[in-house]
Amino acid sequence: MIDKIELRWLLSFQTVYQQLSFKLAADQLQLPTSNVSRHVALLEQQLNVRLLERTTRKMIPTAAGNQLYRSITPLIQAMNDVLEDVSLQGDSLSGHLKIIMPDLPFLAESIADFCSLHPKIKLSCDTQLNPTEGMLEGFDLVLRFGRGPLEDSGWVAKEILRWSSCVVVAPRLLEHHPLPHSLDELRKMPCITSLSVLQGMPWRFKQNQTIQVQSSYKVNSGNMAKTAALKGLGFAILPTHACQAEIDNGSLIQIDLNSEPEDLVLYAFYSGRKYPLEKVKVFLEHLLSGLGD
Secondary structure (H helix, E strand, O other): OHHHOOHHHHHHHHHHHHHOOHHHHHHHHOOOHHHHHHHHHHHHHHHOOOOEEEOOOOEEEOHHHHHHHHHHHHHHHHHHHHHHHHHOOOOOOOEEEEEEEOOOHHHHHHHHHHHHHOOOEEEEEEEOOOOOHHHHOOOOEEEEEEEOOOOOOOEEEEEEEEEOEEEEEOOOHHHOOOOOOOHHHHOOOEEEEOOOOOOOOOEEEOOOEEEOOEEEEEOOOHHHHHHHHHOOOOEEEEEHHHHHHHHHHOOOEEOOOOOOEOOEEEEEEEEOOOOOOHHHHHHHHHHHHHHHO
């Protein structure tokens, strides 16, 4: 049977199963959607079984599809690991490095330098702040922010950068609202929160404290949050270094509360296998070395 099945069919099926979409799978595999659809159809034809039920509205794996996915995924991963190890016998680092990361200038600089140093590396990079769990399986490395304890997952988390944070407000807002001195008082104030990242609405403080704040201004951008704070639209938690100049010139006021906000941390997440892929290991070393310099 195995001599009648092509590896690319299995890879296309695996990605479609993860994304539940031919288009999203094709984007991830960098193939035309028609090719991915044909690969799955040929696999189903050769196995003589339906793997995915398709309608105009959704896609659902069949029992056979679930069984095949669970069985081939560790085999494909093991095969990829072997190929990665063998490729290291060459003179330079090579392979396909797939990353999700925020669109930040220092990360763009680091990854461009890395690819210049290792011209045999093929890069695919998706810039997102809050990738969904299902999407992570198609990538080698995910860089994203966090505050406070991390949720349990099968990924290894490595801290890349940490920024202390503070609560700030524009003087004009204090003309209409009293200055809060505690978390209980702060929760009644208008606040600027994240839309989906950093666990959404709750504000996280040290000693494992969280508060639900009032917010009608939600953004997934530190720059937008800072701009809104300067306009007096609400209290905001910002990395201290990002608003120190505004604190010094008085356009923002740092609020002293009975607890400090959790630090903003940039984490690198990668597969929880015993040994990280060499390309991931070398890239992380490059990134940390550049930040140290």
